[in-house]
Amino acid sequence: MTKDIEKLSAWYDGEISKEDFDKGLENLGSSPESKKILHQYAILSELMQRKSKPQASKLAQLSDYLPQNNPWLSNAFTAAATVLITIMVLYQVDADRFGSDEASQMQLTSALSSQEAKDQLISADQNIMDHMIHIMQSNHQHEPNSIPKEMIPVGFMPSAKNPSRYTNGNNNLYFHIENKQLGINKVKYFKANNNWIYLVPLRDGRLLTAYGDVPPELASKMIRSLN
Amino acid sequence: MGNLTGDEMLINEIKAGNALAFEAMVIKYQPKLLSSLIAYTKSHDQAEELCQKTFIRVWQKIDTFRGDSALFTWIYRIGINLAKNDFASSYAKSKKKTDPLDVSEHEISSHISPEVDLIGKEAEEIVFTFIETLDIDLKTAFILRELEGRSYDEIAKIMKCPIGTVRSRIFRARQLILEFMTQENLLND
Numbered sequence: 001m002t003k004d005i006e007k008l009s010a011w012y013d014g015e016i017s018k019e020d021f022d023k024g025l026e027n028l029g030s031s032p033e034s035k036k037i038l039h040q041y042a043i044l045s046e047l048m049q050r051k052s053k054p055q056a057s058k059l060a061q062l063s064d065y066l067p068q069n070n071p072w073l074s075n076a077f078t079a080a081a082t083v084l085i086t087i088m089v090l091y092q093v094d095a096d097r098f099g100s101d102e103a104s105q106m107q108l109t110s111a112l113s114s115q116e117a118k119d120q121l122i123s124a125d126q127n128i129m130d131h132m133i134h135i136m137q138s139n140h141q142h143e144p145n146s147i148p149k150e151m152i153p154v155g156f157m158p159s160a161k162n163p164s165r166y167t168n169g170n171n172n173l174y175f176h177i178e179n180k181q182l183g184i185n186k187v188k189y190f191k192a193n194n195n196w197i198y199l200v201p202l203r204d205g206r207l208l209t210a211y212g213d214v215p216p217e218l219a220s221k222m223i224r225s226l227n
Numbered sequence: 228m229g230n231l232t233g234d235e236m237l238i239n240e241i242k243a244g245n246a247l248a249f250e251a252m253v254i255k256y257q258p259k260l261l262s263s264l265i266a267y268t269k270s271h272d273q274a275e276e277l278c279q280k281t282f283i284r285v286w287q288k289i290d291t292f293r294g295d296s297a298l299f300t301w302i303y304r305i306g307i308n309l310a311k312n313d314f315a316s317s318y319a320k321s322k323k324k325t326d327p328l329d330v331s332e333h334e335i336s337s338h339i340s341p342e343v344d345l346i347g348k349e350a351e352e353i354v355f356t357f358i359e360t361l362d363i364d365l366k367t368a369f370i371l372r373e374l375e376g377r378s379y380d381e382i383a384k385i386m387k388c389p390i391g392t393v394r395s396r397i398f399r400a401r402q403l404i405l406e407f408m409t410q411e412n413l414l415n416d
Contacts, residue, residue, distance in 0.1 A: 006394065009394070010379075010394050010397075011233070013379070015378065015394065021233065025240065025245075040414060042254055043345065044401060044404060044408075046259050046262050049259060049373075
């Protein structure tokens with residue numbers, strides 16, 4: 001019996017030969033219990049899809065680049081990369097806090113529900129993910145004075161050891177500014193383990209990328225000041 | 228392992244008129260589609276109705292599916308288009324559908340369960356917490372499959388173990404999670 005259900009599990013995943021597929025289908029026709037289990041697998045998959053966020057696979061790619069430049073990030077990401085899936089990136093748009101438009105939120109929410117829809121979203125945001133990979137790879141470091149003071153969250157100061165890093169003693173934040181906005185007109189932010197990545201379109205047409213272990217509660221002042 | 232994927236075999240059977248294969252497809256994808264449609268419409272009732280319409284449309288149009296995209300992508304697109312049509316119709320305050328469903332509804336409606344109970348938000352965290360307690364090998368294989376959509380072959384390479392072991396681990400993880408959900412009354416019969 002256990003072996004039969006194990007076969008059903010593989011059948012559900014499509015990891016079977018044509019012969020086993022036919023047998024599995026035949027079994028489904030004669031066994032309400034098999035249908036019930038298949039249904040439960042589907043329910044479980046849907047549940048897991050909620051946890052599966054759009055950029056997960058893309059961030060696995062991103063993680064390949066991270067160790068090259070930012071040591072404090074590299075530890076977290078390298079550890080995560082050893083088990084690829086432990087990198088969970090949440091594509092979040094908080095409409096209340098950041099005033100994101102409802103349509104994009106709806107699009108994102110529905111996209112979370114399936115791998116395929118997720119892939120579509122990843123494709124749509126290819127430029128953004130490429131940009132993130134680019135900045136992670138970049139060796140260019142902004143001097144402290146190049147970052148407007150209003151962008152710095154309260155309590156954060158440039159690190160004495162690394163001027164491109166801002167710290168409040170507990171949390172770290174890096175900044176990157178580029179003369180492009182990649183079609184982003186609302187703040188977008190991502191979570192990768194305990195790290196957050198903020199993409200903030202500036203009024204002057206530039207794009208501010210801030211990344212570090214700074215949650216939205218701390219970063220919100222910075223983000224609000226820019227909008 | 229055959230050359231065809233599970234979905235391709237399913238599609239071939241459905242195209243050949245196999246209603247059981249169609250029912251299997253509905254069982255497999257209805258929760259995902261419903262979840263997407265609930266997110267899109269913000270209405271469980273409307274999403275359920277759209278879900279049924281979508282599968283009826285899938286049955287009617289399956290011959291036009293060429294395999295250019297994954298099966299669920301195609302189903303999802305039909306569902307979203309139907310939802311958009313619904314929105315457009317509502318907006319125009321018109322009862323008239325732009326692309327009415329006409330044939331075969333009765334023929335296949337018995338294969339579509341009217342209600343699918345998705346796991347509630349509060350139960351979601353309970354299940355995820357339980358998954359965290361699973362043996363690391365079971366959890367890793369299961370998560371690589373369910374979150375990353377990795378094939379058994381890929382998982383075997385990542386975990387450096389035979390495919391048969393991957394298959395057993397995924398099955399065992401599912402079994403333990405479902406047993407837990409049953410014990411906690413998180414699954415409806």
